[in-house]
Amino acid sequence: MPIEILSEAMQRIVTSQQDAEELGSGFGGPHGPAEGPVWWKEGGYLLFSDIHASRRMKWQPGQGISIDKEGTANANGQTRDQQGRLVACHHFSRCVDRLEADGSVTVIADRYRGLKLNRPNDVVVKSDGSIYFSDPPPRPPLTPPEHTPELDIAGVYRVSPDLKEINMIVRDFVNPNGLCFSPDEKILYVNDSNRHCKLIRAYDVEGNGMLDLGSERLFCDMKGDDRPGGPDGMKCDVEGNVYCTGPGGIWVLSPGGEHIGTILQRAVNLNWGDDDWQTLYFTGPTTVHRIRLNIPGIPVPRGVV
Numbered sequence: 001m002p003i004e005i006l007s008e009a010m011q012r013i014v015t016s017q018q019d020a021e022e023l024g025s026g027f028g029g030p031h032g033p034a035e036g037p038v039w040w041k042e043g044g045y046l047l048f049s050d051i052h053a054s055r056r057m058k059w060q061p062g063q064g065i066s067i068d069k070e071g072t073a074n075a076n077g078q079t080r081d082q083q084g085r086l087v088a089c090h091h092f093s094r095c096v097d098r099l100e101a102d103g104s105v106t107v108i109a110d111r112y113r114g115l116k117l118n119r120p121n122d123v124v125v126k127s128d129g130s131i132y133f134s135d136p137p138p139r140p141p142l143t144p145p146e147h148t149p150e151l152d153i154a155g156v157y158r159v160s161p162d163l164k165e166i167n168m169i170v171r172d173f174v175n176p177n178g179l180c181f182s183p184d185e186k187i188l189y190v191n192d193s194n195r196h197c198k199l200i201r202a203y204d205v206e207g208n209g210m211l212d213l214g215s216e217r218l219f220c221d222m223k224g225d226d227r228p229g230g231p232d233g234m235k236c237d238v239e240g241n242v243y244c245t246g247p248g249g250i251w252v253l254s255p256g257g258e259h260i261g262t263i264l265q266r267a268v269n270l271n272w273g274d275d276d277w278q279t280l281y282f283t284g285p286t287t288v289h290r291i292r293l294n295i296p297g298i299p300v301p302r303g304v305v
Contacts, residue, residue: 002264009254010261013241013293020265020282020291024065027286029053031141032268034283035233036078036088038300039273046273046281048288049075051091052141059288074142077122077233077269080301082129089120089133091143096120096133096159109133109159109166115150119143122233122269124179127305129161130209132169132188134176156190158209169211170203178234178244178269181205182255183298185305189219189242191231198222198230200244200253219257222246233269233282237295243270243280250282265289272297 003016027034029052036049045060051074058068073093081087086099087108094117095110108131110117119142123133136154138147156170156179170176174194181188188211191200199222204215222231225247234244240255250263250270263280267289270282277296282289 004248004262004264006262007254007258007260009241009258010252013237013252013261013295014263014291018291020263020289023059023281023288023290024057025287027053027057027283027288032285034286034288035076035269037269037271037273037281037283037288038078038080038086039271039281040080041273041275041299042084044275046288047078047086048281048283049078049088051076054092065288076120077133079123079125081125081131082127082301084301087123087125087131089123091119091121092147094119094147096123096131106163108163109157112151112155112157112166112168118149118151118154119147121176122178124181125301126181126185126209127302128209131159131161132179133157133159134179134190136175136177136193160209167210170213173197177232180234180236180242181298182236183238183240183305189234189236191234191244193230193232195230196223198246200231200234200242200257202257220244220251220253220259222251229266233267233271235270235272235297237272237293237297239295241295243297245270245282250280263291265291271300 027050056069059065074091075088077089096108098106121134155168173192177193178191200220202219203211227247229247232245242253245267252261266284267282
């Protein structure tokens with residue numbers, strides 16, 4: 001059975017017999033994984049990161065998979081901002097940057113209080129243009145052996161839309177990884193992929209874009225499931241259900257944090273795509289898949305909230 005149904009709510013999203021379609025395999029290099037899927041609606045194609053080959057890949061219907069860019073400094077998570085520009089996290093260059101329309105690159109963040117970042121991992125852009133990203137600790141082979149940390153903390157950061165301010169908004173995670181907003185952007189979800197943590201926390205977002213740290217609450221704890229996989233990529237649909245990679249595949253969680261079902265295919269990151277945003281594209285250790293669902297996801301770039 002390709003779908004694990006744990007609640008009737010899951011049946012509104014997908015049937016138990018819905019299969020995921022493999023679009024390609026052999027990515028990620030010896031250490032894996034494929035990462036950072038992002039749909040380019042204007043062109044009708046998917047971009048994703050082949051981390052350890054340091055390449056950005058492209059999948060297009062009818063044409064298959066091709067190399068979009070060589071030499072990405074081992075890019076990981078990717079998204080698009082309000083102007084449709086590609087925003088990417090890079091392990092080796094320790095930065096988050098933005099690809100401009102003319103092909104030039106703007107560095108969004110590479111330091112905090114004068115110290116180099118660790119290895120930016122995942123990124124999301126809020127509707128007001130502010131950029132949020134996670135920065136877990138350096139860890140070979142994901143980073144070079146000589147890549148020593150300057151920061152003694154693994155944080156989640158917010159960069160203002162004008163790129164003039166950077167704030168560490170979460171500082172008590174071991175391995176902060178996936179990020180996503182609720183549909184109304186009033187909640188930020190952050191997961192910790194450390195094998196001893198394997199959890200998702202939720203925070204209320206204040207009017208200035210910072211987090212109300214007193215609102216912190218446990219949204220989901222995955223430690224009790226010993227199947228392969230853990231929290232990494234994470235996204236919301238328009239009804240507020242949260243989709244997060246986890247043990248056994250992609251966990252689907254209700255807005256209240258109930259685990260309502262699992263797409264039983266090993267996954268590392270995910271994103272919505274197609275014209276109706278009802279296809280979930282997801283990367284795995286070496287593969288790229290897609291599956292059609294009944295509830296659309298949040299578009300990228302996201303519109304006005």
